[in-house]
Structure formats: C-alpha cells, structure tokens
Amino acid sequence: MSTDFKSLQIENRVFPPSAEFQAKARISSMDEYKKLHAESINSPDTFWAREASELTWQKRWDKVLDWQPPFAKWFVGAKVNVSENCVDRHLTTHRKEKVAILWEGEPGDTRTLTYAQLHVEVCKFANVLKAQGIKSGDRVLIYMPMVPEAAIAMLACSRIGAVHSVVFGGFSAESIKDRLHDSGAIAIVTADGGWRRGKIVPLKPHVDTALSSGESNVKKVIVLKRTGQEIAMQAGRDTWWHDEVAKVDANCPAEGFDAEHPLYILYTSGSTGKPKGILHTSGGYLVGTYCTSKYVFDLRDDDVYWCTADVGWVTGHSYIVYGPLANGATALMYEGAPDTPHFGRFWEIIQKHKVTILYTAPTAIRAFIKWGDEHPNKYDLSTLRLLGSVGEPINPEAWMWYHTVIGGGRCPIVDTWWQTETGSIMITPLPGVTPTKPGTATLPFFGVDAAILDEDGNEVGPNEGGKLVIRKPWPSMLRTIYGDAERYQQTYWSTYKNIYLAGDSSRRDEDGYFWILGRIDDVLNVSGHRLGTAEVESALVSHPAVAEAAAVGRPDEIKGQAVVVFVTVKAGVQPSDALAAELKKHVGNVIGAIARPDDVRFTAALPKTRSGKIMRRLLKEVVAGGVVKGDTTTLEDFSVVAALQASGKDDE
Numbered sequence: 001m002s003t004d005f006k007s008l009q010i011e012n013r014v015f016p017p018s019a020e021f022q023a024k025a026r027i028s029s030m031d032e033y034k035k036l037h038a039e040s041i042n043s044p045d046t047f048w049a050r051e052a053s054e055l056t057w058q059k060r061w062d063k064v065l066d067w068q069p070p071f072a073k074w075f076v077g078a079k080v081n082v083s084e085n086c087v088d089r090h091l092t093t094h095r096k097e098k099v100a101i102l103w104e105g106e107p108g109d110t111r112t113l114t115y116a117q118l119h120v121e122v123c124k125f126a127n128v129l130k131a132q133g134i135k136s137g138d139r140v141l142i143y144m145p146m147v148p149e150a151a152i153a154m155l156a157c158s159r160i161g162a163v164h165s166v167v168f169g170g171f172s173a174e175s176i177k178d179r180l181h182d183s184g185a186i187a188i189v190t191a192d193g194g195w196r197r198g199k200i201v202p203l204k205p206h207v208d209t210a211l212s213s214g215e216s217n218v219k220k221v222i223v224l225k226r227t228g229q230e231i232a233m234q235a236g237r238d239t240w241w242h243d244e245v246a247k248v249d250a251n252c253p254a255e256g257f258d259a260e261h262p263l264y265i266l267y268t269s270g271s272t273g274k275p276k277g278i279l280h281t282s283g284g285y286l287v288g289t290y291c292t293s294k295y296v297f298d299l300r301d302d303d304v305y306w307c308t309a310d311v312g313w314v315t316g317h318s319y320i321v322y323g324p325l326a327n328g329a330t331a332l333m334y335e336g337a338p339d340t341p342h343f344g345r346f347w348e349i350i351q352k353h354k355v356t357i358l359y360t361a362p363t364a365i366r367a368f369i370k371w372g373d374e375h376p377n378k379y380d381l382s383t384l385r386l387l388g389s390v391g392e393p394i395n396p397e398a399w400m401w402y403h404t405v406i407g408g409g410r411c412p413i414v415d416t417w418w419q420t421e422t423g424s425i426m427i428t429p430l431p432g433v434t435p436t437k438p439g440t441a442t443l444p445f446f447g448v449d450a451a452i453l454d455e456d457g458n459e460v461g462p463n464e465g466g467k468l469v470i471r472k473p474w475p476s477m478l479r480t481i482y483g484d485a486e487r488y489q490q491t492y493w494s495t496y497k498n499i500y501l502a503g504d505s506s507r508r509d510e511d512g513y514f515w516i517l518g519r520i521d522d523v524l525n526v527s528g529h530r531l532g533t534a535e536v537e538s539a540l541v542s543h544p545a546v547a548e549a550a551a552v553g554r555p556d557e558i559k560g561q562a563v564v565v566f567v568t569v570k571a572g573v574q575p576s577d578a579l580a581a582e583l584k585k586h587v588g589n590v591i592g593a594i595a596r597p598d599d600v601r602f603t604a605a606l607p608k609t610r611s612g613k614i615m616r617r618l619l620k621e622v623v624a625g626g627v628v629k630g631d632t633t634t635l636e637d638f639s640v641v642a643a644l645q646a647s648g649k650d651d652e
C-alpha cells in the first residue's frame with residue numbers, strides 16, 4: 001500500500017497512556033514490561049508456568065515445553081478441558097451470575113447468558129453432539145451466523161474433545177466442500193440463516209449444495225432456527241438444534257484431555273490455491289489467549305468488552321470466545337452489519353450496552369470515517385476506556401480519527417499484530433505502559449522473540465526493511481497444517497533454520513517499534529481478511545470462458561486492498577462488460593463475497609517469466625497506474641506489459 005507507506009514513514013506523534021489509565025493498569029511501567037519480557041524470553045518455563053497456574057488443570061504438566069523444531073509440545077503431560085476453563089471455572093466465584101455473552105441481533109433482538117446459563121447451554125449441546133455419535137477427535141464443521149449458539153457449539157466441541165472447524169458464514173458452498181474434504185468432518189452445525197443488512201443470509205441451503213455431491217463423511221447436520229424461512233431438511237441426516245437439545249440433560253462432566261489434544265482447525269489463505277488448515281491445540285492455545293486478553297485488554301470485572309470480528313475468523317475464536325471467556329469477561333456479540341439500519345449502529349450499541357473496550361479493524365474504521373463524524377457524535381461513547389485494532393496496518397489518519405472521534409482522546413489504542421497461525425496477539429502495546437505512535441503495533445508481547453531479518457538471516461538495522469520472524473516457540477503457536485506437516489515445515493520454517501517466518505515484511509524504528517509493511521507472499525489483505533491470489537485465480541479459471549487469470553491487489557481507501565484481476569479468454573470468446581460482471585459474480589459464488597473482484601481487465605496475454613511464472617509484481621505496478629520500473633529482465637515479452645499499460649490508460 002504505497003500511500004500508507006509514505007505516511008507511515010513520516011509519523012512521529014507519540015501518545016503515552018494517561019496517568020489515570022496507567023494508575024489502574026495491571027502492568028503500569030515500561031520497567032515492569034521489560035523485566036517480565038526478559039523473563040519470558042530467558043526463562044520461558046518460569047513465566048508460562050506462572051501464567052498457566054492461574055487456570056484449571058485436571059493434571060499438572062510434567063514439562064512446560066518440548067521443542068523438536070519445528071514441532072512444539074506445550075504443558076507436556078497435562079490434562080485440561082478448555083470449556084471447563086471458559087465456563088465452569090467461573091461458577092465457583094462471584095462471576096457465576098455475571099453476564100458471559102451479551103448478544104444483539106441485527107433486527108434489534110437481544111439476549112444475555114450468564115456464566116451459569118452458558119454452562120447449561122454448553123453442557124446440553126455437548127450432550128447433543130455425543131448423542132449424534134460424535135466423539136473425541138472427530139471433526140465438526142461449524143457454519144453459523146453471529147449468534148450465541150456459534151460460541152456454544154465451539155465450547156461444546158471442546159468439552160467433548162471434538163475438533164471444530166468454523167467456516168465463515170459469508171463463504172460459499174464450494175468453500176464448505178473444500179473444508180469438509182480436507183478436515184474429514186463427520187457433522188455440521190449450522191442455522192437456517194442469519195441477518196445481514198436487513199436480509200436473510202442463507203446458510204443451510206449452502207450446506208445442502210456442499211453435501212449434494214455425496215463425497216463427504218458428513219452423517220449429521222444440526223440446524224439452529226434463527227431466521228425461520230423455509231429450508232429443506234433431509235430425514236436421517238438433518239435435525240433441529242431445539243429438538244435435540246430438548247432430549248438431553250445438562251449434566252456433562254468436563255473430561256480432561258491431553259494439553260496437545262487438537263482444539264480446532266481454521267482454514268486460511270496461503271500462496272497456493274489450497275487453503276491451509278491451521279491446527280491449534282488445547283493447553284498452549286488456552287494459556288496464550290487467556291494471558292494476552294488479560295494484559296492487552298487489561299480486562300477488569302466491570303468491563304463490557306466488544307470484539308466486532310466474526311467467529312469465522314481467528315479473531316473471533318481467540319478474542320470473542322476463548323480468551324475473554326477464560327478471563328470471565330462479559331463479551332458482546334453483534335450479529336449484523338455496522339450500517340444497518342443506520343450508519344450509527346455500532347455507536348448506538350456502545351451507548352446502549354455501555355461498552356468499555358472496543359476491538360475492531362482498520363477497514364471498518366475507514367468506512368466510519370467516510371460515513372462522517374455526525375454518526376458517532378450522536379451517541380454517548382464516554383464508557384469506552386480502551387480501543388483495539390487488528391487485521392492490517394492501521395494508517396495513521398485512521399488511527400488519529402479512532403483516537404479522537406471514538407476514543408475522545410482519552411482511550412489508549414492497542415494496535416495488535418498477529419495471525420491465524422500465531423493463535424494470539426504477538427506484537428502490541430500494553431495499554432498502561434507503551435507510548436503509542438499511530439500506525440505501529442509497537443513492541444513484542446511476553447514470550448515473543450520477534451526480529452527482522454535480511455535474506456542472509458542477519459538482523460537488519462533500525463528502519464531497514466526485512467522479513468518479520470519469531471525466533472522462539474510460543475504456547476499458542478500453530479502445531480502443524482492439518483494433514484500436511486511437510487507444507488507446515490516448508491511454509492514457515494524453511495526460509496531460516498528453526499525460525500518462524502510470518503510472511504510479513506516489516507521495519508523497526510529507532511525505539512524498536514515494529515511497523516508492518518505488508519505481505520511478502522502472494523496473499524492479499526482485503527478488509528482485514530486474507531485472500532490468496534491463487535484462490536481467486538483458480539476460481540476464475542473454473543469459468544468456461546477463462547483461459548488464464550492473474551489476481552493482484554490495488555490500494556483501496558476503505559478495504560486496504562481491492563482485488564484486480566487480469567483475464568485472458570478462450571478462443572472464440574468475446575470480452576465484454578457483461579462477461580466481466582459474470583466473472584465477478586462467479587468468483588463471489590465460488591469463494592464468497594469478500595473475494596469478488598473490484599475490477600476485471602481483459603488482456604491478450606499475461607506478463608510471464610521465461611519459466612512461465614506470472615509476474616504479478618508488474619501487474620501490480622500496472623494497476624497502481626505508474627510506469628513499470630522494476631526489473632523486467634526475466635520478462636519473456638515486454639510488449640505484453642506495454643499493451644497492458646496502454647489499455648489501462650484508455651480506461652481513464
């Protein structure tokens with residue numbers, strides 16, 4: 001993102017935490033942070049054992065870490081139940097009657113579940129899963145709207161040792177099919193639909209389409225009634241959530257599982273067309289999400305904490321469900337869109353529920369800026385005390401707006417860098433400690449040995465760009481790519497020996513703060529969501545009119561990156577506006593609406609190297625509108641680029 005890059009470079013405003021915030025914060029001085037960080041790096045066993053001891057273990061570990069690079073085992077020998085830690089643990093405390101989940105549907109309906117009520121729901125649904133024949137280790141696909149039952153289903157799986165794989169409700173039938181195939185899931189938990197922008201988003205019909213080819217292992221589909229429209233139910237396979245729950249009791253003891261027992265698989269984009277099934281396990285992930293939620297959001301008992309992510313993404317897993325609930329927090333969940341029924345919906349929710357912590361994404365913030373200050377200004381946002389950002393670099397202008405218009409100038413902003421793979425926050429300010437600068441995630445969290453390396457593996461100097469790496473294992477790290485240990489090794493651990501490659505480029509400023517510059521692989525970041533160029537390309541090529549396709553990102557004011565695709569058509573096919581529209585729709589159908597290209601450009605040929613590799617870098621320069629300056633010596637035929645540039649100019 002070239003425009004962001006420029007403004008990042010000149011940023012020198014510094015915002016220390018207010019004395020008032022600092023006085024009440026869990027960690028309140030830079031010295032304390034430095035001391036704890038040093039301990040976490042030099043004596044990780046001591047640091048992590050102390051953190052883990054705050055949680056409930058059915059059997060304590062024999063060893064904190066067993067590291068056989070690149071395979072880690074944390075809390076070796078321990079037995080733990082993640083749902084017990086997120087729910088039961090609070091029932092013997094004052095939190096029993098505290099609200100765990102505070103939910104608002106898009107139509108305006110609300111529900112609250114106390115920890116005691118959540119316990120009943122989780123136990124019952126765990127018994128439903130058992131009654132359907134689901135056992136420890138079985139994979140369960142969850143395809144749900146943002147309703148409390150999504151969290152209940154996740155916790156119920158973890159209670160019985162089943163491995164959930166949540167698929168974002170905006171993804172298509174094709175995406176479900178791929179994930180069913182890769183995970184070998186035997187059951188699906190879904191809903192008839194969900195509400196978004198005043199309309200029903202159908203879910204069960206997509207499940208039916210995904211299952212229609214008959215190739216999956218799915219035996220059971222459990223359907224929550226949310227929207228109430230007519231849907232098809234297949235006898236013997238499909239059952240209603242409410243019917244099944246009525247048949248079971250609420251007694252479901254939490255069995256202890258090995259700390260390394262798989263907790264979930266979450267699919268994310270990589271540089272090939274096949275999404276990677278990121279595998280997270282129980283003990284380490286629980287400790288990582290618990291500890292980061294506690295320190296980064298500085299959670300207190302009277303907080304109303306709202307993370308606006310969808311449970312279909314890792315942020316929803318770690319910071320709506322597991323981290324906050326392990327801390328006994330009140331987590332707000334909202335089903336719908338931020339502009340329905342009006343542009344002030346988020347701010348109305350904050351006022352109504354007296355939200356104290358808001359964790360959202362730069363793409364949302366940029367949309368709010370565009371909609372105008374008059375919307376937030378209509379509401380009382382004075383309950384807010386802390387703001388968070390995640391998903392992509394936040395441009396300083398958006399940071400300043402968030403700080404002043406939403407935070408009233410008094411709320412610290414935690415710009416948190418992490419990934420599906422890391423499981424929990426890795427680089428972040430601590431709100432009572434770190435002087436923040438707009439646009440940087442600042443310093444590594446405890447236990448995180450982050451660095452920036454050059455091609456030879458040497459650490460770069462201040463303000464020099466390089467590859468962001470993590471040099472030591474951490475508890476919530478991914479354990480492997482499901483079913484593909486070779487790809488796990490290759491993707492993350494082969495560039496540098498025994499060092500984790502994050503896939504982002506970064507620089508560190510003179511204060512040691514990390515500035516994320518973007519991805520180094522063929523991954524786009526559209527509205528904070530990862531999208532592989534190869535996924536978009538294979539979706540395009542699956543259309544009968546398309547011969548070849550290349551996808552690249554273009555800086556976009558709201559989405560961070562917009563998807564631009566270059567397409568060559570098959571012989572006999574005429575490029576047209578109608579075909580362009582059809583191709584956009586096609587990609588939306590194959591992957592989901594977030595992947596829908598913003599721009600389709602037809603071309604007679606794509607720029608390629610002599611070995612046949614598409615040079616996306618050149619295409620990126622073409623869409624940025626500039627002259628192609630980069631190295632073109634490996635380009636097979638420069639006239640291709642010249643033609644692309646000429647046709648680009650015609651557009652304007």
Ligand code: WTA
Pocket residue numbers: 268313314315389390391392393394415416417418419420421441502503504516518519525528529530
């Ligand atoms: C990007 C989302 C800059 C980054 C939790 C990373 C960020 C990818 C930030 C992971 C941030 C996430 N500043 N960039 N605060 N947070 N990213 O797996 O490129 O969906 O590698 O996890 O998002 O995306 P993922």
